Amino acid sequence: MADVTISGLSEGLPNKNSAIIPYSDGSTTYKTSPSGIVAASPGSVLQVQYGFSNSTSESTSNAWVVCPGLSVSIILKNPNNKVLVQAIGHFGIWNSNDGYIKIQRNNTDASPLGNSGVVRSSSSTQVANSYIGHLASTFIDTPGSVGPHSYTLLGYVQTTNPTTGLYWNRTINTTGQESGSAISSITLMEIAG
Numbered sequence: 001m002a003d004v005t006i007s008g009l010s011e012g013l014p015n016k017n018s019a020i021i022p023y024s025d026g027s028t029t030y031k032t033s034p035s036g037i038v039a040a041s042p043g044s045v046l047q048v049q050y051g052f053s054n055s056t057s058e059s060t061s062n063a064w065v066v067c068p069g070l071s072v073s074i075i076l077k078n079p080n081n082k083v084l085v086q087a088i089g090h091f092g093i094w095n096s097n098d099g100y101i102k103i104q105r106n107n108t109d110a111s112p113l114g115n116s117g118v119v120r121s122s123s124s125t126q127v128a129n130s131y132i133g134h135l136a137s138t139f140i141d142t143p144g145s146v147g148p149h150s151y152t153l154l155g156y157v158q159t160t161n162p163t164t165g166l167y168w169n170r171t172i173n174t175t176g177q178e179s180g181s182a183i184s185s186i187t188l189m190e191i192a193g
Contacts, residue, residue, distance in 0.1 A: 015177030044192040046081065049074045052185040053169065054124040060165035062101070067168050070187040080193030083141040085110070085143035091133055093157050099166070100132035102157040103186075105149055110141050130183055132171055140191070145168045151186055174182060 051072035054139060059065040067089060072082060089101040102109045135155075143149045157166040171180045 004074075025177075040192045042192050046077065046190040046192055047074065049188040050185065052183050054181065054183045055173075056168055056170045056181070058165060058167045062156075062158065062165075064154045064156045065166050065168070067155060067184050069102050070184055070186060071150055071152045072188055073148050073150045074190055075187045076143060076146050076190060076193060079143075079145050082193060083143060083149065084138070084191055085141050085151050085187075086136075086138045086187040087151075087185070088134070088136045089153050089155050089184045090135075091155050091170055092171040092180075094172065099135065099160070101135040101137060102154050103137060103139075104152045104154060105141060105143060107133040107152075110139075110151065110159070111157075121178045123148045132180055134182075151188060153184060153186055 049072050051070055053067055053070035055068040055070075057065070057068045061087070076083070085103055087103055090097060093099045155166050155168065169180055169182050169184055173179055
């Protein structure tokens with residue numbers, strides 16, 4: 001971000017009517033003007049990145065499957081900043097199966113508990129004999145470095161039936177009263193540290 005100029009401050013400043021308050025960029029600290037205004041104070045939201053996907057895919061393997069077209073990147077400005085991650089995933093499952101989601105940052109599990117911190121679907125919205133699982137996850141991530149970080153949503157369905165599995169953003173059935181679709185999304189907020 002560029003420097004911010006605040007005009008109309010009190011006498012005694014370098015040019016008597018303005019003060020430049022730089023944003024924290026990793027090489028400087030937060031600055032406070034004589035009037036008490038703080039740029040990028042801890043806890044401030046510095047930027048928001050959002051992505052969504054209504055693309056569909058299906059997988060009958062017992063494996064983690066990436067939500068198609070849903071990967072959101074954010075460029076941190078300070079290694080001490082954190083990322084508030086909010087994700088929601090929708091996928092079709094048979095009523096006897098359990099569904100799970102997790103978030104990866106740069107291809108590594110990013111939830112505070114790693115792979116054991118996945119969110120499980122114990123209930124879902126039934127459309128006749130076909131279900132759409134609605135799973136959400138919110139947590140604070142600490143990447144620890146500046147630069148771009150990419151967040152990806154993955155889903156998993158535990159099934160013993162090789163003909164059933166995970167159907168991103170839709171019900172298993174695509175026609176009639178058992179059909180339905182949804183949108184999965186990820187929201188990222190950079191929080192000043």
